[in-house]
Amino acid sequence: MIGKHDPRHTDLDKLSPKQMGQLVSKHIYISFNSKTGVSVNSRISETTVSHAGLYWNVECSCHPTQWCTKHCYARHGHFATWDKDEIDDLSNQQTKYLVNSILFNHYANAPQTEVDREADSLVGRAMQLGFNNVRWNGGGDLSRGAVRLINSVAARYPNFRIWGFSRRSDLLNELVPSPNVLFTVSLDPTTPPLGGLHGDSLFDLVKAAISHGGRMAYATEVPNDSLIPELDAYIKDLSKGAARLDTIFGEHMGPRHTVVGHPRECPATQGKNDVGCQSCQWCFMSESQRRAKNVTTPREAFLLHKV
Numbered sequence: 001m002i003g004k005h006d007p008r009h010t011d012l013d014k015l016s017p018k019q020m021g022q023l024v025s026k027h028i029y030i031s032f033n034s035k036t037g038v039s040v041n042s043r044i045s046e047t048t049v050s051h052a053g054l055y056w057n058v059e060c061s062c063h064p065t066q067w068c069t070k071h072c073y074a075r076h077g078h079f080a081t082w083d084k085d086e087i088d089d090l091s092n093q094q095t096k097y098l099v100n101s102i103l104f105n106h107y108a109n110a111p112q113t114e115v116d117r118e119a120d121s122l123v124g125r126a127m128q129l130g131f132n133n134v135r136w137n138g139g140g141d142l143s144r145g146a147v148r149l150i151n152s153v154a155a156r157y158p159n160f161r162i163w164g165f166s167r168r169s170d171l172l173n174e175l176v177p178s179p180n181v182l183f184t185v186s187l188d189p190t191t192p193p194l195g196g197l198h199g200d201s202l203f204d205l206v207k208a209a210i211s212h213g214g215r216m217a218y219a220t221e222v223p224n225d226s227l228i229p230e231l232d233a234y235i236k237d238l239s240k241g242a243a244r245l246d247t248i249f250g251e252h253m254g255p256r257h258t259v260v261g262h263p264r265e266c267p268a269t270q271g272k273n274d275v276g277c278q279s280c281q282w283c284f285m286s287e288s289q290r291r292a293k294n295v296t297t298p299r300e301a302f303l304l305h306k307v
């Protein structure tokens, strides 16, 4: 019996019937929407969830800044009510992300053959849906199990791309740099020491970005944010030109969209229906593809791929 104070539980055979119902043969659940394509999400906050007198301690993957806590779309709307602690009170979507978190906990220490099998399943299912790429962390951030899984996919499927966003410098440092793993490191106005105390520091995030191609993003709710040129200069100086602010995101939650008015702004955060990652591809184009196609901003990438 698993009690409230027992260690973190990762035994898949003890999943509740509702959790089992969300598993695809005990594999990571991949989400789909027409804007982002297929994505892997996990739970954003630590929790203890109970079912039939059993308690599940689920690790949190995010290290949120104050800005994240206020503006992250995964903390609001249909992602909301994360404070529920009975498995049957969670929505189907929340249950799926909870199960993904439990599976990631499991893969943190599972035999490599099991991690490789999950990598095969994930890529196979994404390709069956018609995608040669999967976006990581539409909700949630990296975890030890996720890092092992991404490393396995990268090595086993060199033509399949894993891309996404992270604020976890410790785990980015554990990802094996690979041409088919394209992570953008996220910042905001409260990334320490810019304006807040929580989350990984700007210094650590720039250092982590360097080993993954130097791609960084900045999210803001301030049009014409004057911090952007300051950050450009700081990152260039600290990384000796090896990292840069690649993409600017306006705050976007439901119908609310900030138009920052910056040439490197993500075209999808301005609330236009015909814009999505699969019709832009900026964040999962390699540097050589960007050069070959002569695109230098997300907007140019979108105009190139728009059909």
Ligand code: SF4
Pocket: 247, 265, 266, 267, 268, 269, 275, 276, 277, 278, 280, 281, 282, 283, 284, 298
């Ligand atoms: S820049 Fe393009 S690929 Fe990146 S998040 Fe925005 S729409 Fe998606």
